[in-house]
Amino acid sequence: MQSLDTLLVDSVQLAFGRLQVLKSAFITARTGRVTGVLGRNGTGKSCLFKCIMGGIKPQNLFIRFNEEMDTDYGHIGERIKYLPQHEFIPPKMTLGEAFDLYGVDYDGLVTFDPKFHTCQRRMARELSGGEVRVAEMYMVLNSGGEFCILDEPFSNIAPKYVEKMQAMILEQKASKGIIISDHLYEQVISVTDDLFLLRGGYTFPIKSRDDLIRHGYILR
Amino acid sequence: MTLLSKIRLSGKFGKPVYVVSALVTLVMAGFTVFDPLLLPECLLLKLASIPFIFYLISVSGQRQKMYFYLNLGISRNEFRIIPYAVDLVVFIVLIIISVMIGNAIS
Numbered sequence: 001m002q003s004l005d006t007l008l009v010d011s012v013q014l015a016f017g018r019l020q021v022l023k024s025a026f027i028t029a030r031t032g033r034v035t036g037v038l039g040r041n042g043t044g045k046s047c048l049f050k051c052i053m054g055g056i057k058p059q060n061l062f063i064r065f066n067e068e069m070d071t072d073y074g075h076i077g078e079r080i081k082y083l084p085q086h087e088f089i090p091p092k093m094t095l096g097e098a099f100d101l102y103g104v105d106y107d108g109l110v111t112f113d114p115k116f117h118t119c120q121r122r123m124a125r126e127l128s129g130g131e132v133r134v135a136e137m138y139m140v141l142n143s144g145g146e147f148c149i150l151d152e153p154f155s156n157i158a159p160k161y162v163e164k165m166q167a168m169i170l171e172q173k174a175s176k177g178i179i180i181s182d183h184l185y186e187q188v189i190s191v192t193d194d195l196f197l198l199r200g201g202y203t204f205p206i207k208s209r210d211d212l213i214r215h216g217y218i219l220r
Numbered sequence: 221m222t223l224l225s226k227i228r229l230s231g232k233f234g235k236p237v238y239v240v241s242a243l244v245t246l247v248m249a250g251f252t253v254f255d256p257l258l259l260p261e262c263l264l265l266k267l268a269s270i271p272f273i274f275y276l277i278s279v280s281g282q283r284q285k286m287y288f289y290l291n292l293g294i295s296r297n298e299f300r301i302i303p304y305a306v307d308l309v310v311f312i313v314l315i316i317i318s319v320m321i322g323n324a325i326s
Contacts, residue, residue, distance in 0.1 A: 055286060078292075
């Protein structure tokens with residue numbers, strides 16, 4: 001039987017000098033559910049994810065998996081896989097190497113899109129930004145780990161891939177908890193089970209479209 | 221991920237550090253072969269080069285690929301420290317060998 005994992009991230013405070021980006025942000029995720037995080041530019045969505053992954057050191061952060069009393073913050077990447085906004089496969093690394101390191105079968109990507117059948121030995125810098133993005137997203141979604149954070153996964157990729165990735169997210173959520181953030185909010189909403197909005201350094205649960213209008217995220 | 225596999229992986233993410241540091245190490249080793257008495261100065265120069273290399277690497281866009289390795293279970297501190305630690309060990313071993321060669325020659 002598939003175990004149900006929960007991730008709780010709470011009391012995240014992050015400031016750069018006098019600029020307080022996150023005042024008391026929180027987010028929860030669970031196996032079998034997709035959690036969406038919306039917010040205007042500069043509200044700290046990416047910062048929140050980077051704090052979770054340990055890339056940025058916040059002033060305060062609380063992370064808990066299930067009921068575990070102590071969490072190994074330093075090696076959180078073993079449990080949470082993160083797709084950052086920017087391309088993150090090293091430019092001189094081949095796609096095949098990257099997939100091997102992540103323990104993901106490259107043939108799966110070829111099945112996902114046959115155009116990748118000639119790319120296994122090509123370096124990331126030899127591919128287009130969109131191709132690398134698709135490969136990275138496939139790799140992150142299919143690698144091990146109990147949770148997966150996708151930061152703007154639908155940006156800069158063709159609509160065809162957006163639909164295919166949405167389908168893959170829904171398929172993968174059976175075995176992991178997924179957190180997703182993107183400005184293409186319609187596409188995000190269509191795959192999420194729980195939705196949060198980051199505003200003014202705080203997280204607000206969103207229940208309906210009216211909540212998004214009330215918080216000034218969308219006009220109508 | 222074991223420490224050994226992290227060190228092995230540092231060959232990928234620490235490549236720029238290893239390349240620049242290897243140059244410094246080779247120059248220092250060369251000095252000590254010809255004059256073993258220069259050992260303290262070489263050690264000091266090597267230590268002084270670390271912040272300089274750290275700065276060079278940090279402005280060369282290494283941060284972008286950090287998350288690739290964080291996802292593999294490497295911590296941010298390990299990502300930063302392992303290449304320098306490995307390089308320092310290699311430097312010490314090489315410098316000892318070169319001092320011994322220098323002493324044997326003189």
